[in-house]
Amino acid sequence: MNTTIDMLKSRRSVPPLAMTGPGPDAAELETMLALAARVPDHGKLAPWRFIVFEGEGRARAGDIILKSFDAANPGADESRREIERKRFLHAPVVVGVVSRPVAHGKIPEWEQVLSVGAVCMNLTIAANAMGFATSWLTQWYSYDAAxxxxxxxxxxxxFAGFIHIGGSKGAPEDRPRPALADIVTRF
Incomplete structure (x- = not known):
């Protein structure tokens, strides 16, 4: 059978806590990002961009997340604060996918938002096809302005999401999927 179909049949998200290293090297990450950007993009607007968190940048991001968490949750216990501080430290690479719609007379914002969702999925599939585990998350800090x-x-x-990319500590379990009879209608 086609290897792409086989990969899609077995694709699973791996929680960042279950990720290990190594992550993609610079060339692999560049390939993933180039493939992620190969999505339908009406008007060639590129209504998305990437922010890559790797190395020490992941810890700096954790400090930012913790600062915002502390502002909203004074007196939180240290174990919860540590969870927030380590959000980006479990996966070797985290890619923030940014939605940046462009005002355009012919291309509605909704189509641009769909394009950024396709970017997230392409990035996930490209990383999986290259042998890496992924998890597409948003979390509260995506919506916290500060x-x-x-x-x-x-x-x-x-933020359309943060794609965590790394190795996996084991094969992730599948989750129940919707029955096609429940989600397909014919016109």
């Missing part, structure tokens, strides 16, 4: 800005968002931008 945290999102400190993590690199510009005015008018939103």
């Amino acid at each position: 945290a999102a800005s400190a993590l690199g968002l510009k005015p008018g931008e939103k």
Whole structure:
């Protein structure tokens, strides 16, 4: 059978806590990002961009997340604060996928948002096809204005998600999938 079909049949998200190293090297990551950007993009607007968190940048991101968490949760216990501080430390690489719609007379914002979702999925599939585990997450800090800005968002931008990329400590279990009879209608 086609290896792409086989890979898609077995694709699973791996929680960042279950990830290990190594992550992609510079050339592998560049390939993943180039493939991620090969999505439908009506008007060639590129209504998305990437922020790569790797190496020490992951710890700096954790400090930003913790600062915003502390502001919203004074007196939180140290174990919870440690969870927030380590958000980006489990996977060797985390890619923030940024939605940045462009005002355009013919291309609706909705189509641009769909394009950024396709970028996230292409990145996930490219990384999986190259043998890496992935998890596409948003989490609260995607929507916290102070945290999102400190993590690199510009005015008018939103995080579509953070794609965590690394190895896996084991084969992830599948989750129940919807029955096609419940989600397919014919016109």
